[in-house]
Amino acid sequence: MLEQIARVLLWLSVGEIAARSGLWPLPAPVTGLILLYAELAVRGRLPDDLGILADRLLQFLGMLFVPAGVGVIAYLDVFKTEATPILAAVIGGTAITLFVTMVVVNLLGRTIAKSREPGSECVEGAERDVNA
Template sequence: MIAAFALILVCQLFGEVVSELFDLPVPGPVIGMVLLFIGLLVKRKPPKVLTDAADNLLIHFSLLFVPAGVGVVTQIDRLKGDWLPIAAALTISTLLTMVLTALLMSKLFPKQDTAEKMEDAQ
């Protein structure tokens, strides 16, 4: 599992290097995960050690929110002053994401007629 975490961290490092080298407005970890994704697409099947590490990370996913929660607490005064625009941005972006996801899913998955749905249900 150490090799899998090392691979993830190396991808993050390359992402940071690319972000700094080209002065991109995208965070290095995001670029690193895109690089990892491209690597997995090329390989076609992720290595077992990488899927095990990912499963382990997902089990403890809630721990990854602790630093974000601490960041919110340290900025509580700013949040009190700007709560309305922040709440509006969160609400609008969430609704927009839901609508766009629904539209994309309706385009990607073919529609079944009612007879096929009944047959699939049985």
């Protein structure tokens, strides 16, 4: 288990060095995520302990945002003065995103389902074999 914690901290540290260099635009944890994924893809398998570590920690992911989220009380003024644009952007923007994305992707999903039957299914099967 300690090995897996070290692995996570290692990729996180690489991400932090990259972020601090000022040449790399990604936040350190995102770089760490990409590097860990790349490592797993190269290995082709997930170490058991790493899976357990991820499941345990991600189970209470929601708790980890609480300290930073409480900081909003320091910005209550911003919220009060800009409540209308904020609520409109959050609720309106999310509704628009849901609607447009669902309609477009659903249209594509239907065309794929109609056009693919034998041909592309084959290609997908091949990809799956390579992956296994």
